[in-house]
Amino acid sequence: MITLEGVSKKYPSGERPAVEEVGLHVEPGEFVAVMGPSGSGKSTLLNLIGGLDVPDQGKISIDGLSLHNLLEKRRTLIRRRKIGYIFQNYKLLPKLNVRENIAFPMSMDRCPREDIQIRVQQLISDLDLEGKEHSFPAELSGGQQQRVAIARALAMQPRVILADEPTGNLDYRRSYEVLEILSRLHRKERLTIVMVTHDLSVAGCAERVLLLEDGCIKSDIRQTEVNLQRALEDFLAKLQT
Numbered sequence: 001m002i003t004l005e006g007v008s009k010k011y012p013s014g015e016r017p018a019v020e021e022v023g024l025h026v027e028p029g030e031f032v033a034v035m036g037p038s039g040s041g042k043s044t045l046l047n048l049i050g051g052l053d054v055p056d057q058g059k060i061s062i063d064g065l066s067l068h069n070l071l072e073k074r075r076t077l078i079r080r081r082k083i084g085y086i087f088q089n090y091k092l093l094p095k096l097n098v099r100e101n102i103a104f105p106m107s108m109d110r111c112p113r114e115d116i117q118i119r120v121q122q123l124i125s126d127l128d129l130e131g132k133e134h135s136f137p138a139e140l141s142g143g144q145q146q147r148v149a150i151a152r153a154l155a156m157q158p159r160v161i162l163a164d165e166p167t168g169n170l171d172y173r174r175s176y177e178v179l180e181i182l183s184r185l186h187r188k189e190r191l192t193i194v195m196v197t198h199d200l201s202v203a204g205c206a207e208r209v210l211l212l213e214d215g216c217i218k219s220d221i222r223q224t225e226v227n228l229q230r231a232l233e234d235f236l237a238k239l240q241t
């Protein structure tokens with residue numbers, strides 16, 4: 001589903017590459033967490049996978065489509081149709097209400113109006129946002145804003161979700177809600193998820209954890225279902241104490 005071969009990226013102002021010679025293969029339906037110290041290249045790696053940035057060297061493909069050598073316009077199109085992005089600070093459009101924010105990628109893709117209405121209604125119901133359709137982002141709690149952002153990420157029915165610290169601004173209860181949604185998408189819909197996180201208990205929800213250091217993958221750990229379940233239970237226990 002996601003393949004990287006010898007991918008490197010150095011920012012013009014950086015002394016050394018932010019991501020160096022990274023090779024990675026993520027199977028369809030895998031849930032991968034990316035951890036590592038601050039500045040180790042986690043966000044850069046996610047942005048490269050998602051086509052928000054381009055590597056200086058190496059190849060990146062998503063679902064068999066090469067991203068690294070595409071023109072910006074084509075990359076944007078693939079990104080919109082194949083990948084849903086979730087950010088720590090939600091990145092909702094402040095002047096659009098909940099319904100319009102969720103509909104945004106479909107409107108940009110010129111989907112038929114009736115299709116947009118049906119899909120948005122479904123997502124509002126799935127993500128428990130009923131009653132908030134006409135609210136603006138500033139009128140919502142952090143957890144609600146992140147649920148709108150997840151709904152927006154799912155609008156185009158992508159097969160890949162890239163999440164950069166999706167629980168970073170949320171308390172335990174709201175973090176748990178977001179993790180439950182991601183776990184459900186992974187289990188029931190077999191979406192491929194790559195999630196950057198600082199939090200070990202959040203990473204415990206993934207079935208595979210990549211540890212990054214100085215732009216390189218230092219460890220690639222596969223967890224068992226049992227570990228996964230235990231991590232979620234531990235997280236829940238923390239919530240109840």
Ligand SMILES: Nc1ncnc2c1ncn2[C@@H]1O[C@H](COP(=O)(O)OP(=O)(O)OP(=O)(O)O)[C@@H](O)[C@H]1O
Pocket residue numbers: 011012013014018036037038039040041042043044045
């Ligand atoms: N736009 C940019 N311009 C220049 N340097 C950058 C830019 N973005 C990131 N960097 C540098 O690249 C390196 C990797 O940054 P990146 O944000 O990918 O790390 P990270 O692991 O996600 O960090 P954090 O956990 O603090 O978010 C860092 O040294 C950072 O200073």
